[in-house]
Amino acid sequence: MSGYDPKVTPWAVKAEPLPTTSKVAQMAFLLRFAILAPSTHNTQPWKFAIGPLGHEDIFIYADWSRWLNVADADQRELHLSLGCALENLLVAAEHYGFAHQVRYFPRPVDETLVAQVRLSEGGAPSEHRKGLFDAIPARHTNHQRYAHRMVEPHALAALQAVVVEPGVRLFLSADDELRRRVDELTIEADLRQFADPEFRRELAHWIGEGAYGASWLLAKLGAIATRQLTPGPLAARRDAELLLSAPVFGVITATPNTPTMQVIAGQAYERVHLKATALGLSMQPMNQALQVPEVKARLTGALPLGPTAPQMLFRLGYAQPEAEHTPRRPLEAVLM
Ligand SMILES: Cc1cc2nc3c(=O)[nH]c(=O)nc-3n(C[C@H](O)[C@H](O)[C@H](O)COP(=O)(O)O)c2cc1C
CATH class of the missing domain: 3.40.109.10 (NADH Oxidase)
Known part of the structure; x- marks a missing residue:
């Protein structure tokens, strides 16, 4: 039911x-x-x-x-x-x-x-x-291609200003090299997860529950199918372009990594998303790389976050609203 x-x-x-x-x-x-x-x-x-x-x-x-x-x-x-x-x-x-x-x-x-x-x-x-x-x-979470438009520094500062809890930090970056690295690790995590029958079974259960909007699901399955079925540098670049269309990616981190701090990090994430909405910005969490332990370890090593635990990874930019x-x-x- x-x-x-x-x-x-x-x-x-x-x-x-x-x-x-x-x-x-x-x-x-x-x-x-x-x-x-x-x-x-x-x-x-x-x-x-x-x-x-x-x-x-x-x-x-x-x-x-x-x-x-x-x-x-x-x-x-x-x-x-x-x-x-x-x-x-x-x-x-x-x-x-x-x-x-x-x-x-x-x-x-x-x-x-x-x-x-x-x-x-x-x-x-x-x-x-x-x-x-x-x-x-x-x-709402926006899964679409994001516009080629940089997020203004005052908007980034306004997002930073709503993260106030001790131990919680918002890391925002428009660095191309870092974005590409995060993108690679996200794709790797996606492929590993979809290769796992248990993961697919869990996902299928929630699809059956009707939890997802059609746009999320089609985007996700389309991306995975493309990645798996059309290898080669050109297709890979096209895929990466879609994922990299957002000009900024962000990470919410928390120290210590306890259930209480994870709840508080969720509060900070939601405040950032609400503030972004008020500023006309779109966001999408992209947490696959944090869900696969080996990929998460490499991601943590690749980002200049210091000794803290990444909780939530997301992309940020301008996009048409979801239907x-x-x-x-x-x-x-x-x-x-
Ligand atoms: C903790 C958390 C993790 C999430 N991870 C992802 C994700 O990895 N990819 C994604 O597309 N959306 C992710 N989302 C967004 C949810 O899919 C989304 O919030 C949900 O479908 C409800 O849609 P709405 O945000 O548009 O209201 C995440 C949301 C939360 C709170």
């Missing part, structure tokens, strides 16, 4: 006012923004609980039945995805005037409880979340 209903379009939620009926209704309303977050393979590996009565608490749980145990063996991307949902929740909470306090993994005996968010009245948007709210329903959003499970399906 798929759980995805393409007819549900939660993206319109921005137009609705905050309900006044009850605190519970308000918290449920805010969660409608959380579920618009990006997630690895659009698995949406989250569940939420509200309460107990008398407290404005939202609990964010990992749904391990939606964990990609082949592509994401160390659960890094699961935690990043949960961080993205948490960040959307905080941006929306601040927009509607709530202050918030977050505790990560607040119950050491329960690893599925990833965060507890306590809301209270009287908050205002913090400097690094200002102006991001409208971008929540507008943001449609990827589907979301309705809030009712993820609210316990």
